[in-house]
Amino acid sequence: MLEKTTYTPGLDGIIATETKLSYLDVDAEEIVLRGYELIELAKNKKYLDLVQLLLHGTLPNDEQRSSLELEIKKDYDLPAELFSLFNKLPKETHPMDALRTGISALSGYEKNLDERREIEINKTALKLLAQIPNIVANSYHILRDEAVVEPKQELPYSTNFLYMITGKEPTQAEADYFDQSLMVYSEHEMPNSTFTARVIASTNADIYGALTGAVSSLKGNLHGGANEAVMHMLLEGETIDGFRHLLYEKLNNKEKVMGFGHRVYMKKMDPRAALMKEALRELSADRKCEKLFEMCEAGEQLMKEEKSLYPNLDYYAAPVYYLLGIPIDLYTPIFFAARTLGLCAHVSEQYANNKLFRPRVLYTGPRGLHP
Numbered sequence: 001m002l003e004k005t006t007y008t009p010g011l012d013g014i015i016a017t018e019t020k021l022s023y024l025d026v027d028a029e030e031i032v033l034r035g036y037e038l039i040e041l042a043k044n045k046k047y048l049d050l051v052q053l054l055l056h057g058t059l060p061n062d063e064q065r066s067s068l069e070l071e072i073k074k075d076y077d078l079p080a081e082l083f084s085l086f087n088k089l090p091k092e093t094h095p096m097d098a099l100r101t102g103i104s105a106l107s108g109y110e111k112n113l114d115e116r117r118e119i120e121i122n123k124t125a126l127k128l129l130a131q132i133p134n135i136v137a138n139s140y141h142i143l144r145d146e147a148v149v150e151p152k153q154e155l156p157y158s159t160n161f162l163y164m165i166t167g168k169e170p171t172q173a174e175a176d177y178f179d180q181s182l183m184v185y186s187e188h189e190m191p192n193s194t195f196t197a198r199v200i201a202s203t204n205a206d207i208y209g210a211l212t213g214a215v216s217s218l219k220g221n222l223h224g225g226a227n228e229a230v231m232h233m234l235l236e237g238e239t240i241d242g243f244r245h246l247l248y249e250k251l252n253n254k255e256k257v258m259g260f261g262h263r264v265y266m267k268k269m270d271p272r273a274a275l276m277k278e279a280l281r282e283l284s285a286d287r288k289c290e291k292l293f294e295m296c297e298a299g300e301q302l303m304k305e306e307k308s309l310y311p312n313l314d315y316y317a318a319p320v321y322y323l324l325g326i327p328i329d330l331y332t333p334i335f336f337a338a339r340t341l342g343l344c345a346h347v348s349e350q351y352a353n354n355k356l357f358r359p360r361v362l363y364t365g366p367r368g369l370h371p
């Protein structure tokens with residue numbers, strides 16, 4: 001007989017696996033990535049440095065970073081059939097669903113689909129890191145009957161990603177904010193999407209299947225979908241007073257306010273949100289759009305006073321993306337593109353030391369019935 005004491009709803013606080021990749025140390029207010037602290041990395045390094053760190057365990061030197069970038073860039077192009085596929089989707093398809101379809105379809109082009117060795121999975125990971133930004137940007141353009149924006153080899157990795165989204169080359173400052181957002185989104189221990197990917201990989205299923213499942217998980221508004229919801233809420237609020245009114249209304253209706261709360265940080269501010277808040281402060285001042293920053297701060301204050309709840313990353317990443325001119329429907333796909341890194345590292349780690357996930361239940365139904 002399984003004891004009720006072994007059951008925690010939502011697996012809250014339960015250790016699901018061992019990992020060398022990352023750990024949220026809430027007391028120390030540190031997000032540990034292979035021994036480094038994520039916020040320090042995000043202030044001093046680039047997304048590509050994190051690619052090398054998470055997949056290979058060490059930060060690259062300049063030469064290693066350049067060869068990693070070349071390796072990724074050689075796989076930027078997508079099979080032409082993928083564009084035809086996006087053309088056939090209903091125009092109402094959400095970009096997260098187009099992304100899910102795109103990743104699933106890519107599996108058919110993978111020669112190494114049956115490979116589970118780390119060295120081969122890392123190669124696939126680089127290919128996915130090359131192709132997923134292209135899927136994110138161009139499935140969106142195709143669904144809106146816009147021209148495809150081909151990747152530009154001469155641009156740095158994340159500059160090219162932002163360029164494919166907006167169709168115009170970003171300034172250095174814009175590219176830097178975007179790169180920093182990709183870093184803070186890149187890996188976060190055991191969120192629902194990472195757990196989903198590891199559960200799928202634990203059956204020996206391939207990495208495309210694991211990532212396809214993770215896209216579905218990330219779309220939900222209790223997870224990655226929250227960043228899009230935050231921006232819609234800010235636009236609906238319009239002014240500081242309007243936004244405060246909207247938040248009170250939601251709290252009175254017992255609705256969840258998107259962008260607040262977190263399973264692990266519930267009583268503290270997500271350190272990544274604090275970094276994005278600073279990016280928003282600078283960008284708002286630069287764009288003479290201080291009102292957006294002030295609205296966010298007013299919302300943060302209200303939620304602290306009324307509910308003792310703090311912003312998570314999505315709350316401050318959303319307005320940063322808005323000021324970078326990114327369409328709202330792409331916020332969650334961008335989150336996924338950045339998280340592709342962490343997901344691939346977790347899938348690789350799962351294969352390397354696999355044990356099938358298969359938990360038990362606390363049965364609450366009837367017994368002893370007869371047909």
Ligand SMILES: CC(=O)SCCNC(=O)CCNC(=O)[C@H](O)C(C)(C)COP(=O)(O)OP(=O)(O)OC[C@H]1O[C@@H](n2cnc3c(N)ncnc32)[C@H](O)[C@@H]1OP(=O)(O)O
Nearest residue numbers: 221222223224226256257258259260261262263312313314
């Ligand atoms: C990058 C990311 O993916 S971060 C997560 C993004 N998601 C969101 O922003 C969605 C809004 N937030 C939430 O729904 C939650 O805080 C979650 C899902 C992130 C974490 O949830 P859980 O750990 O399961 O906690 P749970 O939802 O049970 O919340 C505990 C209590 O705080 C309240 N609460 C938590 N978050 C919120 C919120 N955003 N707005 C209002 N109340 C909230 C709950 O209503 C609950 O109150 P109760 O005990 O009176 O019923």
Ligand SMILES: O=C([O-])CC(=O)C(=O)O
Nearest residue numbers: 188190191192263312313
């Ligand atoms: O950790 C979580 O549960 C959700 C989150 O913040 C992330 O995936 O970045």
